[in-house]
Amino acid sequence: MKLTATAMGLVLAATAATAEDKIVVEFGYPYSHLFDVTYEKILPKFYEQHPNIEIKMRATYESYEDGTNTILREAVAGTLPDVTMQGLNRQAILVEKGIAKSLEPFIAKEADFAKDGYHKAMLDLGTFGDDVYGLPFSISLPVGYYNMEVMAKAGYDETNLPTTWSEVVEACGKLREAGVDNPMFWGWNITGNWFLQALMWSQDKPTVEGNDFQLDTPEGLTALNTMKDIFSGCEMQNLEWKAALASFSAGDLGMMYWSTSAVGAVERAMGDFTLVTSEYPGLDEKGPMGLPAGGNSALMVSTSEDPAELEAAWAWLKFITSGEGAADVARTTGYMPPNQAANEIILKDFYADNPAKATAVRQLPLLREWQAYPGDNGLAATQVIYDGLEGIVTGEYSDMTELQEELTEEVQDLLK
Template sequence: MKTLFPLTGLALAAALPATAQTELTVYHAWPHHAEWQQEIADRFIAANPDVSIDFQAPAPDYDEGLVSVIRQNLAGDPPDVFMAGSHLLGDLVARDMVQPLDDMIGDTDLNAEGYTDAVLAFTQVNGTQYGLPWTSSTPVMFYNAELVEQAGGDPDDLPDTWEETIALAADIDALGDDIMGMYYTPGDDDWMTQNLLASAGLAPIAEDGTIAFDTDRGREAIALFERLHDEGGQTAISNNDARQQMYAGKLGLYFNSTAAVRSFEREIGDRFAWGTAQMPKLVDEGGVASGGMAAVILTDDPEKRAAAWDYLLFGTGPEAQALVVENTGYMPVNTGALEVLGDFYQDHPQFETSAQQTDRAYPWFGWPGQNGARISQIVLDRMAAIANDQQSAEEAAAGMTEEIAAQLPQ
């Protein structure tokens, strides 16, 4: 695969005129994203030499990024552009740290520029556009094609329901004591649990305020996680250990973000055939969770705000999004990137699966109020209790409902 890093910072610095520039400070999470983030900035600067971009040191994750930017705001010196976890956008809005993009969008038809309504919804709060999606991903099903075939399945026609998927995993698990049928990662927050709810056609909270875990379908979605262990062969190991088993050819089905595709391609190589498939559904109208970065403008300075808006449009445009996809495995947020990625997707079909789920993707849900991180941990702890056979799915759902209700705004 070609490497898309043709411009160097030194070459750009030499090319820039020694004139007054609009300086933008940008802050994002995930240090391993720094290289391609810098490449997008370099390309933008090459096309806009009157703008300079200075990156703050990346935050280790989305939650730490939010905490840091809140502190910077309290000190009166926030970054001009912030790449927030899209589920945390509501926190910024609640603190009046970010304003709607109405003044920037104006009469621009964002649909005509390649942004679908579904994608734009990823960075909206109550229907108002506060940012643009910088990256986006959905969970996918990674599969070992050879184990699927040995278990009697068809890698080219994998099941699309959880019932059939669990049955296939059980057959894979029966292939030998050193083989595990499936592993559904609980994740580092509640995103993968949101995905189970989405497969049941549910958001974590309904429009009438009902918590999903307090509904029959929500409890059924949580019970899926219990069934993966009881019927599908999943054991209570760490996500890292599960990935090592997948790399070694000892795990049949693995469920995680499409962002892992690049690592899988590198680690597995050509040792065995593998692929990705869309997430199974619990109900016919079942969806899939989405996640990623929401690029928002924090500055109120008109000149910086205009430059930041140009930067957001550039970074979410076709060419930049193609670069993001090729370097990460994320799905593009701009339909124009699909044409740019045509040959790449043909050579690397595992990367395309997430983009094929966009039409049924749920926005990454942000819990109301200022206790979102705490609620996310409540969910994660209860799911761990299920995995470790410390609670039944029914007990966990009831416990989550009670604890979450106490953390929501009254």
Template sequence: MYLSRRTFLSTATAAAATPILRSSAHPQTTIRVSYASAPAKGLYQELARGFMEARPDIKVVLDSPAIDYDNLVQQTLRQNITRQLPDVSHQGLNQIRPLADRGIAVPLDSFIASDPDWEAIGVPETMTSLASYGGKTYALPFAISVPVLFYNADLVKKAGGDPDRLPSDWDGLIALGRKIAALGEGISGLYVEYTNNGWSFQTLVGSFGGRMMSEDDKKIAFDGPAGLQALQLLQRLGTEGQPAFNTDQARQAFRTGTLGILLTASSLLTGFQQSSAGNFVLKVGSLPVASPTAKLPAGGNGIVMLTDDPERQKAAWEYIKFAVGPAGQNVMVEATGYVPVNLAALNDPAGLGKFFDKHPEHRIATQRIAMMTGWFSFPGENNSKIIKTIEDHCYLVVSGKQNPAAALASLKTDVDALLPH
């Protein structure tokens, strides 16, 4: 989504007045920035444009977008071998640890500590901790994605539901999904994503009060009651009629108005608003949470510095500050459904506060900020393989090919074999 010229100019004006932009970089410094994925191209073009408007002494060159976060981190690892790394990268929050463990990501603590304007930016420690490993900060979160439910309110109403009183628990959701599916004519009811870079499984485990590993990352923890409940829910969804879609097919079905309810990432909100406009009424609801100790993984991406060149590091730091500051966060929120990481921007009545008042559906995801925790990244060399293993087991459960208890035991064994010992 491209911003209107008026919004862009007001954002650029705000950026020019922001204290974080006072530090200087070498004139005509050029930095490369990588990101994922293609649908986000407009966002990063606007972000780069706003930054260069505020800092004409720094030029931003965007790499071609990677397919997704997993492909982006694999691309980055290859670029490290060939010495073709970009200077900055927007990496998935669960893919930053491999870059930190290999010494590719540059710790940002010294930049934060030595910057006199950092505290004024408005990014709380709870957000910076989402990409911290071994006591060091390896990225600053840029955009947080929260699990939400998207509803086609027209189908909800047609099936006898009340779009203004949506279900708050899984029993109600599944029952409503069945009613919508019963409408026939190629209509599907409820789809819960279970293959999304491991984020969906972690979300369900967290909603039942569990976690992926012990606090010291030495022992698997998802094999307890919360993990079993997550897989039992997936099994129930399969037997109750969840359509045999993959993630892309489910999202496309929702866009075209043939899927009634979709559990996915809040970052898709703006795109769904565009596709639903004039076709059906879109509603947003919160994920059911079954535990008072629930913690939900923060999806989305964090900004990693990769260059070891001192001059480009200075320019890269200015870009990072802009992106997580009020101006960059305004660009990000208005272009997506991501949750801002900047609380000062979130509470600004003249900035995002005003935007949320006009677009209340964007505020739903912010209600879960207090529950956010890091998108878990497994230690060792096999994070991507473990994610694929988790998704394969989830598929076996949803498709009825494996029962939850057996799947959980098998998953524990397979993941344990991929962890360092």
């Protein structure tokens, strides 16, 4: 990870203790393009309070799936880090396999833990049984991104942006008539089949109930048909997700539907245009009935038995998910910090001054679970669905009833 000169100076100034006095905490996290700048902000503040601890950054995970696979491999090889960031929907498998440690012994030693910003609704995201295993670090929801100069070519301004998927398709047609070659990108390929779950939760329908994959329902067919309508109606290019973000930042796309997590990255990379974010469209004028909570959580996976090393790992885990550490998530990305102190106190005026990052906050009442596919084949099920959705984009699948049956059979076999 690269630090700015200022940050590096602060780090060096705050770490006067000799190397042999330091406790090293190894840390793994995903999405360097989103979070490197976040940790550049957090590290100097942490070192100021903990000069005897050194945070050693592991190579970043390419995605949440890559992060989970990496931890599963490292558990077998005996090379686990001390703390890892995992997608909210990937915590359960690490708990079930005994890789993640309960945080209850550490929480029990904290005075007034809830007053530091945590509250039950947020702790529940990382609670399994009666124990907290993960502290949420960042929360995201899907939103619409709009290049207002491009949208203006088709007669759109902030007052008449699309609110339904049929209106999105209509806008694509108008933009093409106005000479826009690639009007829209819809993030079907975002991690964890997140946008499929967004269409399911939009109908207030979970994607998984127990061990049953719910794509074989009327809501599942509606989700697939909606995707087909969007992809074909907008003649959407099958862009790799990083290429899609780069294309929007360069000013080539009029509309992009993606996680709010990328707002900070887009703002840092965007060309000379006006960025507006708006609520995620719905299937009808009533809007979505729910949306899946994206984001990640910090888990302790250290194999150390040294109390001092475990306490150091806890100090880092607690710092990045509480108060000031969590606030830096919002300042540097588009994620919302799942911490009451960060949102209500430290960031009191932040969202008023950063409206592009405020859209997801307005959608918080829609927040639903980002579901994982249960069992050891959960990651394989994710890939099967990914391949099926890509087949809609490329035109390989045109009969959504047939695709519904095929995906249901394959995924249900994996879940058994």
